[in-house]
Amino acid sequence: MDYDMRFRRADAFDKAEAKCWHEIELASKAEIRRVQEEKLAMQLAYLKENSDFYRDKLANARISFDEVRSIEDLQKLPYTFKTEIRESLAARKPFGLHLAADPHDIIQMQASSGTTGSPSYVALTEADAEMWHEMSARCFFANGVRPGDTVLHAFSMAKGFVGGIPVMQALQYMGAVDVPIGADGGADRLLRACEDIRPRCIVGAPNFIIHLGEKAPEILGMKASDLGVARIIVGGEPGGGIPAIRNRIEELWGGKCTEMLGGTDLGVTYWAECDDQSGMHMVNMDHIITELLDPDSGKIIPFEKGAQGEMVYTAIGRQASPLLRFRSGDFIEVLGTSCSCGRTGPKIRCIGRTDDMLIVRGANVFPSAIHSIISDMVPSTNGIMRVVADFEGHTTQGALKVIVERGPDQLPGGDAELKSQIETRLRNALVFKADVRIVPTDTFEKPGAAKVTLTLREYPDLS
Ligand SMILES: [Zn+2]
Numbered sequence: 223m224d225y226d227m228r229f230r231r232a233d234a235f236d237k238a239e240a241k242c243w244h245e246i247e248l249a250s251k252a253e254i255r256r257v258q259e260e261k262l263a264m265q266l267a268y269l270k271e272n273s274d275f276y277r278d279k280l281a282n283a284r285i286s287f288d289e290v291r292s293i294e295d296l297q298k299l300p301y302t303f304k305t306e307i308r309e310s311l312a313a314r315k316p317f318g319l320h321l322a323a324d325p326h327d328i329i330q331m332q333a334s335s336g337t338t339g340s341p342s343y344v345a346l347t348e349a350d351a352e353m354w355h356e357m358s359a360r361c362f363f364a365n366g367v368r369p370g371d372t373v374l375h376a377f378s379m380a381k382g383f384v385g386g387i388p389v390m391q392a393l394q395y396m397g398a399v400d401v402p403i404g405a406d407g408g409a410d411r412l413l414r415a416c417e418d419i420r421p422r423c424i425v426g427a428p429n430f431i432i433h434l435g436e437k438a439p440e441i442l443g444m445k446a447s448d449l450g451v452a453r454i455i456v457g458g459e460p461g462g463g464i465p466a467i468r469n470r471i472e473e474l475w476g477g478k479c480t481e482m483l484g485g486t487d488l489g490v491t492y493w494a495e496c497d498d499q500s501g502m503h504m505v506n507m508d509h510i511i512t513e514l515l516d517p518d519s520g521k522i523i524p525f526e527k528g529a530q531g532e533m534v535y536t537a538i539g540r541q542a543s544p545l546l547r548f549r550s551g552d553f554i555e556v557l558g559t560s561c562s563c564g565r566t567g568p569k570i571r572c573i574g575r576t577d578d579m580l581i582v583r584g585a586n587v588f589p590s591a592i593h594s595i596i597s598d599m600v601p602s603t604n605g606i607m608r609v610v611a612d613f614e615g616h617t618t619q620g621a622l623k624v625i626v627e628r629g630p631d632q633l634p635g636g637d638a639e640l641k642s643q644i645e646t647r648l649r650n651a652l653v654f655k656a657d658v659r660i661v662p663t664d665t666f667e668k669p670g671a672a673k674v675t676l677t678l679r680e681y682p683d684l685s
């Protein structure tokens with residue numbers, strides 16, 4: 223099989239009726255391994271030649287590039303941590319000590335949002351940029367976008383964010399038309415564009431898409447579901463895979479909602495949900511090798527249904543900003559390894575970010591997992607909540623304080639019964655003790671469900 227990805231935009235239209243964007247999405251495990259090991263060898267040879275950063279890193283770990291031949295051999299290599307990348311960027315601006323291409327060959331740069339401190343920059347050569355387009359095209363195709371579609375862009379177009387220009391480039395690459403309004407244009411402008419242009423698809427963050435859907439009657443005098451949007455593609459924050467949030471989006475917009483996942487370091491989007499809506503497939507196994515790290519044992523574990531851990535990524539075929547065994551911080555659960563669509567890549571959902579993880583009396587707790595349960599309890603709640611981290615660091619021996627907004631439907635026992643039901647569900651599902659407080663609707667800013675942890679300093683006066 224030839225996995226050369228160069229093609230002209232016109233060729234994209236031949237794919238409109240295909241099962242998937244690229245045939246490797248349907249390939250067997252053995253075939254994927256063959257391609258990955260071939261490309262891994264090429265990537266390591268490239269790094270040996272071009273990367274001071276990885277030459278030093280492997281020398282410090284007393285490993286030679288030649289010792290790594292198989293996927294399993296990757297485990298001999300040290301991880302690359304975000305902190306190392308940040309230090310590398312600070313040591314040599316703008317692209318860091320890990321830049322492994324001639325600066326003259328850089329054609330594009332993007333910035334990560336940088337959850338802590340200043341943004342970090344990623345460099346792309348022409349080949350890197352094309353790889354990004356290809357990876358995202360596979361995702362958007364799985365998500366339901368087809369060549370010839372018009373796609374309303376409701377992610378931010380600003381700040382160098384990969385949800386901006388790179389999403390537009392990928393849509394162009396696959397023969398679709400991006401309507402580049404962006405979340406920065408505000409709900410009003412986006413909804414008016416939607417009314418004028420009548421796009422078949424819309425892409426954006428799930429909570430913002432809900433906000434748009436709720437605003438449509440006020441701004442346009444019509445329901446979002448009357449705008450004719452058939453596909454709603456969400457990502458950039460957890461939520462799209464939570465049944466209550468997905469249902470809300472589909473009810474508001476009247477179309478099918480699918481989720482995607484990626485990140486600035488490896489590309490734009492590389493995991494995507496198909497029509498089966500049962501988790502996001504890895505669709506880019508010829509560009510990224512994925513490993514699943516069990517945080518408790520520190521071991522790499524197989525992608526089997528129910529397995530949970532942190533995603534570790536190795537880019538294969540990357541030039542400017544390559545990464546070996548990159549600790550992504552995305553904590554995921556494997557939902558399945560086969561699918562009605564025929565894709566063979568494992569299906570996952572993202573549970574949360576390891577940086578956000580709290581340890582409550584020894585149990586690992588993700589605020590996004592709490593949010594998922596609170597969202598499931600609509601209309602007793604309205605899905606809006608905050609975790610109060612009123613302790614230093616990430617660890618507490620006490621009950622975790624969770625503040626939840628009251629929903630439109632009151633339980634017979636009122637707030638006391640709602641508090642007790644939430645505490646029971648959190649204890650049963652996530653195995654920790656919560657101290658829940660019920661507050662009125664609109665206590666917290668909307669849409670803001672992505673940020674669900676309040677630190678000690680931000681603790682609001684709710685008395
Ligand atoms: Zn599928």
